[in-house]
Amino acid sequence: MGVFNYTFHWRPAFQALPAMLEGALVTIQLAVLSMLFGIAIGVVLSLMRGSKNRLLSGFAVTWVEIARNTPALFQIYIAYFGLGQIGIRLDSFIALLIGITFNNAGYLAETFRGGMRAVPPTQTRAARSLGLSAVDAYRLIVLPQMFRVVFHPMTNQMVWAILMTSLGVVVGLNTDLTGVTQELNVKTFRTFEYFAIAAVMYYLIAKFVTLGARAIAWRLFRY
Amino acid sequence: MIEIERVKKSFGSLTVLDEVSLSVNTGEVVSIIGGSGSGKSTLLMCINGLEPIQGGRIAVDGIEVHAAGTDLNKLRRNIGIVFQQWNAFPHLTVLENVTLAPRKVLKMSRAEAEAIAVQQLEHVGLGDKLKAFPGKLSGGQQQRMAIARALAMSPKYMLFDEVTSALDPQLVGEVLDTMRLLAGEGMTMILVTHEMGFAREVSDRVAFFKSGKIHEIGSPQQIFESPQMPETRAFLNSVL
Numbered sequence: 379m380g381v382f383n384y385t386f387h388w389r390p391a392f393q394a395l396p397a398m399l400e401g402a403l404v405t406i407q408l409a410v411l412s413m414l415f416g417i418a419i420g421v422v423l424s425l426m427r428g429s430k431n432r433l434l435s436g437f438a439v440t441w442v443e444i445a446r447n448t449p450a451l452f453q454i455y456i457a458y459f460g461l462g463q464i465g466i467r468l469d470s471f472i473a474l475l476i477g478i479t480f481n482n483a484g485y486l487a488e489t490f491r492g493g494m495r496a497v498p499p500t501q502t503r504a505a506r507s508l509g510l511s512a513v514d515a516y517r518l519i520v521l522p523q524m525f526r527v528v529f530h531p532m533t534n535q536m537v538w539a540i541l542m543t544s545l546g547v548v549v550g551l552n553t554d555l556t557g558v559t560q561e562l563n564v565k566t567f568r569t570f571e572y573f574a575i576a577a578v579m580y581y582l583i584a585k586f587v588t589l590g591a592r593a594i595a596w597r598l599f600r601y
Numbered sequence: 602m603i604e605i606e607r608v609k610k611s612f613g614s615l616t617v618l619d620e621v622s623l624s625v626n627t628g629e630v631v632s633i634i635g636g637s638g639s640g641k642s643t644l645l646m647c648i649n650g651l652e653p654i655q656g657g658r659i660a661v662d663g664i665e666v667h668a669a670g671t672d673l674n675k676l677r678r679n680i681g682i683v684f685q686q687w688n689a690f691p692h693l694t695v696l697e698n699v700t701l702a703p704r705k706v707l708k709m710s711r712a713e714a715e716a717i718a719v720q721q722l723e724h725v726g727l728g729d730k731l732k733a734f735p736g737k738l739s740g741g742q743q744q745r746m747a748i749a750r751a752l753a754m755s756p757k758y759m760l761f762d763e764v765t766s767a768l769d770p771q772l773v774g775e776v777l778d779t780m781r782l783l784a785g786e787g788m789t790m791i792l793v794t795h796e797m798g799f800a801r802e803v804s805d806r807v808a809f810f811k812s813g814k815i816h817e818i819g820s821p822q823q824i825f826e827s828p829q830m831p832e833t834r835a836f837l838n839s840v841l
């Protein structure tokens with residue numbers, strides 16, 4: 379009967395809001411950092427993948443394959459325990475950041491590769507024929523068109539990154555939204571209340587990103 | 602003046618231009634006709650240095666196009682080119698498409714560039730489409746925009762590569778009218794075309810291309826009425 383006797387106690391849960399909001403900031407920080415690194419590495423991987431050097435393209439293909447076809451949880455686990463076993467001890471925040479960045483970079487590399495192919499070489503040729511330098515042709519003609527193609531998948535990855543940060547609990551992270559929530563839960567056993575509030579916060583952060591991205595897209599991509 | 606001397610061009614083992622020589626004087630209109638794959642587009646791309654060459658030389662107003670120290674970006678200001686496929690920049694409005702190069706290459710102010718762009722767009726009958734994106738234009742309108750875009754740089758030469766071949770028949774006329782206008786104004790032009798009637802009407806000379814060589818060149822009357830080479834005759838019979 380235990381479950382059915384559960385009575386909701388929202389007041390103490392709401393008192394924990396400031397602590398949870400602080401956790402949410404750590405979550406956002408993790409997601410943003412993992413995206414910035416993920417974008418940078420993703421660009422490099424997509425270039426490596428197109429390279430004629432077998433070693434470079436092989437490295438990129440392996441990264442992309444693992445990132446996309448194994449659970450994100452394992453990727454984070456390996457960043458923490460796997461590297462730990464070969465003597466690289468990482469703070470759980472850093473390990474989680476590495477795990478999510480690994481995942482982001484793998485997905486984004488494919489996104490960028492698609493983006494590069496989406497702008498036909500005739501666009502560069504047309505720009506160069508007008509006397510534009512190679513840099514200007516890339517900056518003013520190729521990049522903006524590429525950006526449009528990759529924008530939506532990048533937004534999705536950002537949302538995915540936010541949700542992936544919740545996996546930090548498996549490597550002992552207790553400062554992000556899930557970590558804070560879990561600690562409160564352990565102390566009070568008000569599981570439902572705390573996790574319901576946390577879920578709403580995740581939802582709001584994700585929605586904010588999606589709606590913000592939609593507004594940006596609406597401003598930028600009028601064609 | 603454009604001087605093309607014994608130009609050789611190949612892609613790998615495929616020879617595309619085989620000792621092509623042609624001089625185009627200021628004010629002259631030269632048409633290039635010939636079958637698919639004979640090297641017509643490639644020649645135009647070599648003239649403004651979009652493609653390297655493996656032999657011979659090309660000079661525009663005495664400037665060696667393929668010499669090591671040549672500033673191609675500067676050279677290209679003088680040579681407008683309009684391609685076979687429409688090459689509108691889809692993320693820019695019609696006006697922005699046309700002002701881009703004057704602003705970025707000639708470093709004009711926005712107002713200056715827009716004044717020229719509006720003038721050129723009105724010239725080709727697109728004065729009412731300034732704010733439209735190319736995706737909203739017909740093929741013929743896009744092609745006329747590309748012509749205006751090239752003209753906004755005030756080039757001395759215009760190269761046209763089958764600018765009507767991807768158009769619906771009812772749109773061909775408006776683009777040809779635009780080119781006719783230019784020819785009438787004394788623009789120096791090289792045009793690759795499948796429109797034999799048009800080539801005959803506007804050209805000072807017509808060159809027949811076959812297998813990367815100029816097989817025959819002469820006045821429109823000579824090429825269309827009494828071609829000397831059997832290949833020219835066979836080609837004209839196949840297209841007329």
Ligand SMILES: Nc1ncnc2c1ncn2[C@@H]1O[C@H](COP(=O)(O)OP(=O)(O)OP(=O)(O)O)[C@@H](O)[C@H]1O
Pocket residue numbers: 612615617635636637638639640641642643644
């Ligand atoms: N970038 C390239 N790489 C390899 N081969 C090429 C390239 N560009 C053109 N070619 C080849 O060079 C030859 C000449 O091509 P080109 O486009 O100049 O012909 P064209 O006379 O313009 O034909 P069309 O009337 O079909 O436009 C063709 O066999 C073509 O396949």
Ligand SMILES: [Mg+2]
Pocket residue numbers: 641642643685762763
């Ligand atoms: Mg061609």
